[in-house]
Amino acid sequence: MTFLNPLILLALAAAVIPIVVHLFHFRRPQSLPFSSLAFLKSLQQNALERLRIRQWLLLLLRVLALVCLVLAFAQPVVRGPLAAWMGGSSAAAVGLVVDNSPSMQVRDALGAYLEQAKAVARGILEQVEAEGSVCLVPVAGAASTASPLPRAVALERLEGLTVHYGAEKLSTSIRRAQDCLKQTGASGIVYVISDLQATALRDSLAQPLQDPVPTVLIPVGGQTPANLAVVEVRVESQIIEQGQPVHIVATLANYGAAPVGNVLTVLELDGQRVAQATADLPAGGTTRVALAAVPVRRGWLEGTVRVLQPDAFPDDNVRALVLHVPEVRRLLLVAGRQAQTEYLELALSPALRQDRVPFEVTRIEEAALAATALQDYDVVVLAGVQDLSSGELAQLSRYVAEGGGLLLFPGQEIQLEAYQALLRQLEGGQLRGLRGRWNASVPMATFDRVDLGHPVFEHLFVRLPGQQAVRIERPAVYAALHYVAGEGDEHTLIQLSNGLPLLQEIRHGRGRVLLWTIGPDLSWSELPLRGLFVPLLYRTVFYLSAPNESSEALLAGRPATLRIVDLPANAVPELVSPEGLVYRATPEYHAGTGVLRFDPGPSYPGVYQLRAGDSWQRKLAVHLAPEESDLRPIEAEEAVQWLQAALEGPVTLLHVAQPTAKEVVAVLQQAQTGRALWNVFLWLALGFLVLEMWVTLRTRMETVTLQGA
Known part of the structure; x- marks a missing residue:
């Protein structure tokens, strides 16, 4: 609790006045002769004891009334942890961790989670001083290090923020934001806006922070949507020939709370539907579906396994695959x-x-x-x-x-x-x-x-x-x-x-x-x-x-490493997305094997072309990371505990009922300014005075009765 008029607190010295009056204003009782009613002396002694107790009670009530009056004029305010960290004013530097993982595409009555998160972030940036610094850190698709930005630049980048694959753990993004804030040399605070997807929070590796910056967690969304996903596609046949069946097994997962029956799964090859099957998925479980296709030509064949079941997250309803029937x-x-x-x-x-x-x-x-x-x-x-x-x-x-x-x-x-x-x-x-x-x-x-x-x-x-x-x-x-x-x-x-x-x-x-x-x-x-x-x-x-091992797992948004035996010498390897984006790598040769490292790796799922020179090429399937399909959130209080354990630093929860910029500004202002308590202390003072008057009246009445006796 703080005071808007702290100098008024000097008037608390007036609370000594009732004490002085009480200690030095003694009225000695006069001895009066009376008849031989000796039994009244015992009654008189009991009455005097009650009188002394009420006098001490009056002293206490008068002191409390004066103290409450002084506190009311000093305008006390209860401040939350935000204002305590920020000194009651806007922070000179703000870290802003915005969750833009695929789960933020989910929608509820207030819109897409990512748009809600951006609205919250805009409200936070409105509270930043014009000359303040902002460390904007998306959890996916960002550089490995973050740099402080002017508020205007941060707002511009926030508006252009979109969903990316390959999200890192939330604690890792918080560490990067805190490292960025330390570059500014100013006191600051880190805001984390997320849907609290459990797989993004559960980081088993605790890495304590040096001089941790206060962190505030702001959840958005919170519902548990039903979601089906194709989490794995495996080609069982080791020999792939033209005109011979190729056996494929797809693993389907149900992340919802209810079982789903008769889920239709289709296999497409070269743009044609070649097989389909139905399966029942238990709640929170997986099911394997067997499919078969017959390649009708040689070369690289692109295919997909798709679940025809609408849900909250359609991106993981399809998984790409590549079959290679050698030309020679x-x-x-x-x-x-x-x-x-x-x-x-x-x-x-x-x-x-x-x-x-x-x-x-x-x-x-x-x-x-x-x-x-x-x-x-x-x-x-x-x-x-x-x-x-x-x-x-x-x-x-x-x-x-x-x-x-x-x-x-x-x-x-x-x-x-x-x-x-x-x-x-x-x-x-x-x-x-x-x-x-x-x-x-x-x-x-x-x-x-x-x-x-x-x-x-x-x-x-x-x-x-x-x-x-x-x-x-x-x-x-x-x-x-x-x-x-x-x-x-x-x-x-x-x-x-x-x-x-x-x-x-x-x-x-x-x-x-x-x-x-x-x-x-x-x-x-x-x-x-x-x-x-x-x-x-x-x-x-x-x-x-035939290849002795399945294609190396390439995950969207993650760095990729490929080992190629027959890579042409002096060629520049390129990984080309279906949209034409090019990722280049410099090969390193170890024991005749070319090692290609793509960092950043492919951004989106799909079939990519790996080429080196004019005559050498491969096709590779890039997949969505399976953990990104599990949309189940964690409780906000439990998320705070996870982050505190991972960061070994302070984390506070802040709820925003309506994720709009106006609502965020109001919540932050209340957290900074706090709740005024002057009226509470004023009513307490009046209550103590009324009680003092009542006790005084009863004391006088008893004194009169005692003297009359």
């Missing part, structure tokens, strides 16, 4: 000395393919392997290579680790020591010699177990009507390498009837290796003559050339 698969066939590769080359030849499968095959002898740039090829096929130098071993290992595919066929003249060294480099198992005999008349084994769940065998075998199991050809095998799996990431795709692996997958780094324990000619098995050979060879090539 580049194969490097490395043929060993005296290796028999006729069946292999025939299966990959254009005459047999009839241009149905886009293979571009380059054949070299094993002597040329060391001088060949392997990164120019999607798959490297080693067919009967006899020996491998240490440089070639390191070259092949690095190629696979960076995401390449390696297909190994042994030959009759191979050096087991060289292959053992290669397998060690690839974190594979061991070769323990040869089982069986080449060109034998009696087979040693045949196909026994096939992992039909592996992507290599997807769409390769068809179960005929009435069949309980898939029928698989079982070609005879005359000789095979004795391979023992290691402790790395390995998997047997085809196993022989004698328990040995026939086709083994080895994962190394970001790439894959498929090891055949038989050669691609008739001396090892009759497989090259079977109808299974060509489609199985195609599927292994497709599998090895």
Whole structure:
């Protein structure tokens, strides 16, 4: 509490007057002879005691009446925390944190949350001195550091403020505003205007502020709107071919308080609706929806998964996806000395393919392997290579680790020591010699177990009507390498009837290796003559050339990092939005991989084109961060506690009933000026005086009665 006329408080010295009068104005009672009514002396003594108590009560009432009168003329005012921090006047510098995250698009009876927040901010800026400084900090789409602005410039930027993606935690924005205020060197205050979205407040990392500036939280909105969102789209099929189904799983989330039934989800590819499904979503839960599409052309295909359900936040009802059906698969066939590769080359030849499968095959002898740039090829096929130098071993290992595919066929003249060294480099198992005999008349084994769940065998075998199991050809095998799996990431795709692996997958780094324990000619098995050979060879090539991992998660409004193996040298990478916005990055090369960092990253969701030079390009899907779809707010008092814990500084809550500039000005003025209490003290003084008169009257009446007695 403060006083508008503090000098009047000097009159409080007048409160001493009743005390002095009481202490020095004694009236000694006179002794009067009376009759022998001795019993009246006891009654007289009790009456005197009551009289003394009432005299002290009169003293107290007179002092309180004088004090209240003096306080009333001093004009006391109760000030809130805002005025206490600001000294009862406008602040020389103001920090203004305005929430412009996607959740601020939600509307209620007073309009969009962002427009309400801007109205509150305008009211705050009206209270700033003309020469004062303003630190305007949006929570999304702003620079990493903020600088003080003149009030007029801050108003102009406030009017142009729009919703952006990639919002940071509210406590982080407050720290930036406080750092900005410290640049001004003046005392100030930080206002935070937000819808109090819970995911934007819950910052588990507490970072204490040095010399914290007082912070005032002003909530807008506050309702919990129903919202459905497509929070994830995953391509299940690892091999994507023209004319073959691609399986896609979409995850839907319901952030509302009530379940939603029969939600229609559609899959669009190249602008055409190709699949749809319905699902029921529990309140506050998720549901997975399976969809399938058949690419009808090669190249980069853009698609979307969309929920046809209107809600408060339509931006997250659609999620982009990109499918890549390669125009051509580049194969490097490395043929060993005296290796028999006729069946292999025939299966990959254009005459047999009839241009149905886009293979571009380059054949070299094993002597040329060391001088060949392997990164120019999607798959490297080693067919009967006899020996491998240490440089070639390191070259092949690095190629696979960076995401390449390696297909190994042994030959009759191979050096087991060289292959053992290669397998060690690839974190594979061991070769323990040869089982069986080449060109034998009696087979040693045949196909026994096939992992039909592996992507290599997807769409390769068809179960005929009435069949309980898939029928698989079982070609005879005359000789095979004795391979023992290691402790790395390995998997047997085809196993022989004698328990040995026939086709083994080895994962190394970001790439894959498929090891055949038989050669691609008739001396090892009759497989090259079977109808299974060509489609199985195609599927292994497709599998090895497919990306070994899903596209890196790119989130709108967040910095992006991409790792590209085949990035052209001396090219300037660019990320181009559907609207034509260009984001450039300077590549850094680590172990042959180009690392691209885009900061700032892509601003909006959608399909972006990554290009470098005239002939190299990719397409990438940029998504909305899943946490931005959860619109559920937190209670204002709980938000204050979260911010105080994260900042370890003072945070005060300020409610604005109607978020208009006029209302904000009125609330702030009341917080600064406070509530006048002079009338309260005046009424108290009058009350004490009335009570004093009543007590005085009763005292006189009792005194008269006592004297009469």
